[in-house]
Amino acid sequence: MKVQTIVSLGCLTLSSVLLAQTRATSQKPAHTADFSGVWYPSSVHTFDFVWADPQGQPLNTLPLTPWAEEKFKANRPIGPYTAINSNDPNVSCFPPGVPMIYTHAFPMEIIQIPGRVIMFFEYEHYVRQIFTDGRDHPKDANPTWMGDSIGRWEGDTLVVDSTGFNDKTWLDVHGHPHSEALHMVERIRRDNNTLMIDITLDDPKAYTTPLKTQRKLILKPGWNIMEFVCEDNMVNFLDYEKKVGGQEKNAADVPVQSGTSQSIIGDWSGAITLADARSLPAAASFSSTSTATITVADPSGNIKYQLQNLTVSASGTITGSATDGTNFIGELSKDGKQITGDIVLSSGTGHKISLRRP
Amino acid sequence: MNSKRAAWLVLAVSFFLISIPLLAHHGGSEYDMTKVVSLKATVTDFQFVNPHTLINFTVKDDSGEVIEWQGELPSPNLLLRRGWNRNIVKSGEQITIIGNPAKNGKKGMQVKRLIFPDGHELPGTILPPDSSK
Numbered sequence: 001m002k003v004q005t006i007v008s009l010g011c012l013t014l015s016s017v018l019l020a021q022t023r024a025t026s027q028k029p030a031h032t033a034d035f036s037g038v039w040y041p042s043s044v045h046t047f048d049f050v051w052a053d054p055q056g057q058p059l060n061t062l063p064l065t066p067w068a069e070e071k072f073k074a075n076r077p078i079g080p081y082t083a084i085n086s087n088d089p090n091v092s093c094f095p096p097g098v099p100m101i102y103t104h105a106f107p108m109e110i111i112q113i114p115g116r117v118i119m120f121f122e123y124e125h126y127v128r129q130i131f132t133d134g135r136d137h138p139k140d141a142n143p144t145w146m147g148d149s150i151g152r153w154e155g156d157t158l159v160v161d162s163t164g165f166n167d168k169t170w171l172d173v174h175g176h177p178h179s180e181a182l183h184m185v186e187r188i189r190r191d192n193n194t195l196m197i198d199i200t201l202d203d204p205k206a207y208t209t210p211l212k213t214q215r216k217l218i219l220k221p222g223w224n225i226m227e228f229v230c231e232d233n234m235v236n237f238l239d240y241e242k243k244v245g246g247q248e249k250n251a252a253d254v255p256v257q258s259g260t261s262q263s264i265i266g267d268w269s270g271a272i273t274l275a276d277a278r279s280l281p282a283a284a285s286f287s288s289t290s291t292a293t294i295t296v297a298d299p300s301g302n303i304k305y306q307l308q309n310l311t312v313s314a315s316g317t318i319t320g321s322a323t324d325g326t327n328f329i330g331e332l333s334k335d336g337k338q339i340t341g342d343i344v345l346s347s348g349t350g351h352k353i354s355l356r357r358p
Numbered sequence: 359m360n361s362k363r364a365a366w367l368v369l370a371v372s373f374f375l376i377s378i379p380l381l382a383h384h385g386g387s388e389y390d391m392t393k394v395v396s397l398k399a400t401v402t403d404f405q406f407v408n409p410h411t412l413i414n415f416t417v418k419d420d421s422g423e424v425i426e427w428q429g430e431l432p433s434p435n436l437l438l439r440r441g442w443n444r445n446i447v448k449s450g451e452q453i454t455i456i457g458n459p460a461k462n463g464k465k466g467m468q469v470k471r472l473i474f475p476d477g478h479e480l481p482g483t484i485l486p487p488d489s490s491k
Binding site: 078079080081082083093106223227228229232233236237240241243244245246308309311319320327328329344 | 386387388389391392393394395396405407408409410412428430432433435436438439456460462464466470471
C-alpha cells in the first residue's frame with residue numbers, strides 16, 4: 001500500500017471519529033441557564049438544614065423509622081458532644097457526602113461543560129458530576145460518598161436526580177442517618193447573584209415521609225477555589241481537641257478570676273463610639289461582682305445590655321456577656337477612675353465605650 | 359425594641375444560627391460562649407494550616423507566672439478571605455487575644471479577635487464573609 005493511501009485512509013478514519021464526536025456533542029441538550037461561578041452559602045439560610053415535611057411545614061423532629069432511630073441514638077453529634085467525643089464522620093476527615101457538604105462553610109464552584117454540570121467543592125475538593133447528556137443512573141451502582149447524579153433542564157431550572165449513595169454519611173450536623181436507599185431531587189435556579197436549591201429527600205428505609213429543605217448560595221465574583229486538606233494539621237489539632245474537649249472539669253483554672261470587682265461597683269457615665277463613628281451617651285451600673293447594666297442613649301430610645309458572668313481580673317481586665325451574645329471587654333484604669341473597652345457583637349464589629357465615675 | 363437594638367439582636371442571633379456550621383467540622387461545644395477572656399499574649403507559634411488555624415501563646419497571670427495557652431481559629435482559607443495571611447501573626451509578637459475559653463478550664467480558647475499594639479484588629483471566629491447581599 002502506498003504511503004499516500006495510508007495517509008488518506010488515516011484522514012478518513014480520523015474525520016469519521018471527529019464527526020461522530022461532533023454529533024455526540026451536538027446531541028447533548030444545551031444548558032439553558034448559566035450557573036457558572038463560585039458560590040458561597042448564605043447566612044440567611046444558615047449552615048444547618050431546616051427540615052420540612054412534603055407540604056413544607058417545618059419539622060421539629062424527623063419521622064425516623066425504627067431502623068433509623070437505632071442509628072440516630074448511636075450517633076454522637078458535635079454540640080451535645082465535643083469534637084473529640086463525637087463520632088461525626090467529618091471529624092475523622094471522612095467525606096461529608098451529599099447533602100451534608102452543603103452545610104460546610106466553604107465555597108463551591110459550578111463549572112458547566114457540554115453534557116455535564118460540575119460542582120467543585122472547596123472542602124476537600126470533592127466533586128459532584130451531574131450528567132445532563134440524557135443518560136440514566138447506572139444499574140446496580142456501587143454506592144459512593146457523593147452518589148450518582150443526572151440532571152435535566154426544565155426551562156432555566158436544573159432538576160438533579162441523585163441516587164447511589166453509601167450510608168456512611170449523616171444528613172446533617174445533628175447526626176440524622178440515611179440509608180443506601182436515599183433518593184435526592186434538587187431543583188436549582190438562579191436569580192441574578194443568588195442560587196436557590198430546593199431539596200427533596202426520599203429514604204423510606206430511614207424516614208416515614210419525604211423531607212424537604214432549601215439552600216441559598218451567593219455568587220462571589222473574583223473568588224477562586226482554594227486548597228483544603230482536612231488531614232493537613234490533624235496531629236496537632238487533635239492534640240488540641242483532646243485538651244479542650246476532654247471530660248475534665250476545672251473551671252477554677254481559667255485565669256481571669258475575680259480580683260478587684262469591688263472597685264468597679266457603682267455607677268459610671270461616658271460615651272460609646274459606634275462602629276459607624278456616631279457617638280452616643282452611655283452609662284453603666286455595676287451592681288454586684290457578677291452583673292452589670294450598660295445603657296446607651298440611642299435617639300430612638302435607651303438600649304440596655306444586661307451583663308452576666310462579669311469577671312474582673314486583678315490586673316483590671318473586665319469581661320462580661322449578655323444573653324443575646326453581646327460581649328463586653330474592658331480595662332479599668334490604674335487609678336480606678338476610668339473604664340475603656342468594647343462592646344463586641346458576635347459579628348466582631350467593635351463599638352468603643354469610655355466611662356468615668358460621675 | 360428600637361431598630362438598632364433589633365439590628366444588633368439580629369446580628370447576635372445570626373451568629374448563633376451560623377455558629378454550628380462554622381464549627382461543625384471540629385467543634386465549638388468545647389467553649390463557654392457566655393464567657394469572654396481578653397489576654398495580653400506573647401505569641402510563641404502560629405500554625406496557619408488546615409483544618410483549623412492555631413495560635414500558641416503565653417500569658418502572665420496576676421502573680422507573674424507564665425502560662426501557656428492555645429487559641430483555635432477557622433480554616434486558613436476562610437481567614438485569607440478576611441485579610442489574614444501566614445505572616446500576619448509573628449512569634450514573639452505581643453497582642454491582645456480575645457475569645458471564649460474552654461469549658462473544662464484548660465488553657466484553650468476560640469479566638470474571636472486579635473488587637474495589635476498599634477490598635478488595628480483582626481476578626482477571628484465570626485460571621486463568614488458575607489453572604490447576605
